[in-house]
Amino acid sequence: MPFQTVKGTYDILPDQMMKVNMLKDLFRHFLNLYGYDEIKTPVFEYTGVFQKENDTSDMVTKEMYTFSVNGKDSLTLRPEGTAGVIRSFVENKMYGNSELPVKLGYLEEMFRHERPQKGRQRQFTQLGIECIGDKNPLIDAEVIALGYFYIRTLGLQGIKVLINTLGDSESRLRYKEKLIEHFTPYKDELCQDCQNRLEKNPLRILDCKIDHSSKAVETAPKMELTEGAAEYFEDVKHYLDILGIPYEVDDRLVRGLDYYTDTVFEVVSTNEASGSQATIFGGGRYDNLVQEMGGPSMSGIGFAIGVERLLILCEAEEIFNVKKTIDCYVINLNEDPDYAMLIAEELRANSFSTEMDYYRRSLKAQFRSSERKNARFVLIIGEDEVNSATVTLKDTLTKAQESVKREELCERLAQLMEEYYE
Numbered sequence: 001m002p003f004q005t006v007k008g009t010y011d012i013l014p015d016q017m018m019k020v021n022m023l024k025d026l027f028r029h030f031l032n033l034y035g036y037d038e039i040k041t042p043v044f045e046y047t048g049v050f051q052k053e054n055d056t057s058d059m060v061t062k063e064m065y066t067f068s069v070n071g072k073d074s075l076t077l078r079p080e081g082t083a084g085v086i087r088s089f090v091e092n093k094m095y096g097n098s099e100l101p102v103k104l105g106y107l108e109e110m111f112r113h114e115r116p117q118k119g120r121q122r123q124f125t126q127l128g129i130e131c132i133g134d135k136n137p138l139i140d141a142e143v144i145a146l147g148y149f150y151i152r153t154l155g156l157q158g159i160k161v162l163i164n165t166l167g168d169s170e171s172r173l174r175y176k177e178k179l180i181e182h183f184t185p186y187k188d189e190l191c192q193d194c195q196n197r198l199e200k201n202p203l204r205i206l207d208c209k210i211d212h213s214s215k216a217v218e219t220a221p222k223m224e225l226t227e228g229a230a231e232y233f234e235d236v237k238h239y240l241d242i243l244g245i246p247y248e249v250d251d252r253l254v255r256g257l258d259y260y261t262d263t264v265f266e267v268v269s270t271n272e273a274s275g276s277q278a279t280i281f282g283g284g285r286y287d288n289l290v291q292e293m294g295g296p297s298m299s300g301i302g303f304a305i306g307v308e309r310l311l312i313l314c315e316a317e318e319i320f321n322v323k324k325t326i327d328c329y330v331i332n333l334n335e336d337p338d339y340a341m342l343i344a345e346e347l348r349a350n351s352f353s354t355e356m357d358y359y360r361r362s363l364k365a366q367f368r369s370s371e372r373k374n375a376r377f378v379l380i381i382g383e384d385e386v387n388s389a390t391v392t393l394k395d396t397l398t399k400a401q402e403s404v405k406r407e408e409l410c411e412r413l414a415q416l417m418e419e420y421y422e
């Protein structure tokens with residue numbers, strides 16, 4: 001039996017890779033537009049980077065690929081991007097930058113041992129940003145704007161933002177106590193995970209998929225914000241209004257990770273093609289993560305977009321229009337391929353993507369190849385062309401054919417390309 005990919009992993013074949021690269025290219029463009037620099041952290045880190053004491057998230061408690069080699073330190077394949085970026089921010093003392101906040105973006109592979117399903121693999125790619133070192137509602141709105149307008153620019157329809165606040169530490173602490181009090185009488189009715197979460201992080205019970213519509217959750221009290229936290233949230237919403245970003249406040253929105261504070265958000269699609277209401281991506285602010293990683297007390301905010309999920313939505317809405325094309329195909333009709341090979345190489349040296357025939361096939365067979373490769377220009381090289389140092393150039397769009405001197409070829413191609421797009 002030949003080998004197969006490991007369960008939960010998959011090959012990105014060339015057709016799909018073009019689409020993935022399109023998503024990545026546009027994301028890099030958006031990083032640039034908003035002043036973010038790209039960063040790459042290692043695929044594995046010390047387990048403690050991801051796992052904090054009393055962590056209750058599924059990701060940390062159940063889904064991490066943790067291993068050690070020769071009985072040495074415990075290492076973990078990165079399950080998400082934020083922790084590694086913050087580790088790097090602290091280790092490289094970026095908090096000392098004269099310009100804060102530090103804005104970092106990443107396009108990286110992540111690993112989680114979950115049950116594989118459509119759009120959810122064990123190795124997957126995330127496009128994310130972290131804006132670290134300052135706390136300001138303008139920044140929250142800008143981070144949401146980057147993600148929202150990225151999705152809009154891709155062409156997805158029916159996009160809106162769900163937003164909530166988890167409050168500052170004072171309002172959250174008070175709320176935690178109230179929730180523990182509220183949920184304790186229902187403890188036996190909650191799922192096993194929520195029973196474990198009850199004391200550590202009862203907020204997470206609010207967005208539990210199992211207990212979502214239980215009486216316990218439906219009757220749960222709402223958070224009472226401190227004046228400061230309420231004002232902060234009002235400002236974030238105000239800036240979203242200014243930017244014309246449609247949003248809805250969803251006070252059940254908690255997000256799956258323990259470290260979020262204040263603003264949390266999700267970008268969702270309400271388009272029918274994507275199902276009733278599909279989450280495209282989410283993120284939030286974290287006040288304590290930098291300090292927990294050994295840095296100063298500094299706040300940050302970020303989000304991460306799952307590429308696999310985004311790809312499914314983009315395909316459902318048929319927004320891809322990618323066809324691989326090349327500039328030139330060199331047809332060689334001579335026994336000796338030297339001249340054709342040189343022409344092909346000259347074209348590439350001048351940035352024209354070029355392929356040539358390797359097999360001295362018939363003219364018809366070579367023309368068919370040029371069509372399959374979507375070549376804009378076909379260059380035909382027979383005995384006459386070699387002797388006169390020319391090529392016969394055919395423009396597949398205008399169907400015009402002409403003889404061009406070798407030394408004028410690149411200039412002529414550039415001219416034809418320009419003329420056509422005028």
Ligand SMILES: [Zn+2]
Nearest residue numbers: 191194208211
């Ligand atoms: Zn639950």
